Amino acid sequence: MPTSVLDIPTWQRPAPTQEKLEYAELARIDLSKWPERKDELVEDLRHAVTEVGFWLVENTGITDEEVVRQHSIGNAFLDLPLDEKRKHPCNFAEGNFFGFREGFRIMGNSGVKDNSEALCLPKIVPSLAHEFPAYDFLQPFKPEIESFQRKVHERVLDPLLRLFALLLELPEEYFAAAHAWDRPTEDHLRYMRYIPNPREVDEKLPDKQYLNGHTDFGIVTLLFAQVVQGLQILTGENEWKHVPYIPNSIVVNTADILSFATAGWLKSTIHRVIRPPEDQATVPRLGLFYFSRAAHDWPTGVVAPSPVLARLGLYDPSAQPTSPVSGLEFTRARVKHSWDRPVYGDDEFNKGFEFKGLSVKTHYEK
Ligand SMILES: O=C(O)CCC(=O)C(=O)O
């Protein structure tokens, strides 16, 4: 039988850790209630964001087989020779995160090189066709990547954008219309892999951190269940806690665009990645993410005219920016600030990021 280029090795999920770790409490949002039990979901979201702080979604209709297949595509791509992967690098000088990112940065004062690499793919829609990295390898996979992205958008992102609007007592379309599937946004599907470091190398990293405490740049980040531990979130009690592996779930991090739109009422999730526990420390840590980022024309920094925010004293129509920065301009500037540098997490970086009246903290510690 002729073999097809689509026959790639199936990614095998590593075994869960046996170590006893301190896990964060996560609220669980059951998306099988969407859309019939919308009102109940708004209350579930209110509980998740105001009382628990960290949450995941489940029963999204995305199957484990589809998730494993995406990991297999990502793994097969990242297994290509470096010279091949380098053909379409992220253009960080322009703040563009689409394409391949290798682990080129030095982490703070440690002298240790970033051990992660990633491929970030824009939504496969006509308005963003020019942004798709033109790898020969990816061409045959485009239809299934597109249908996976679209399913994530329809089953998870779009319902969440509508629920956030309803929670804020805004018209349901407030976020969803601007971020509709076919509109240009900085969203991307990301395959990311951390290559294990020897223990002596990780000991040079403060707290053995692979990725320092940070917040994400967009609206929400969807993190498909990760079996290899390492991701931690900073709790309201100022403690780093591990994110548990809950099969078939998607952990949701709220990010800076949503925080701007709610004058900080919705807080960005502070998170970091550390060396996995010893029984997983030699396993490559492959992750699958959907980063939902601002629409190109999103008025960044404008506070939503929400009755909830008004009651909290957070909505002041006279304090709105008169010519707000576009989502495209802000996101590209933010990516450039974080990534167009040889050293990450040095004093200069940790000072924070200011852009046309918007200010973002770039560094979080306990
Ligand atoms: O690898 C992870 O689990 C999280 C990665 C992350 O936080 C990021 O890329 O922004």
Ligand SMILES: [Fe+2]
């Ligand atoms: Fe992150």
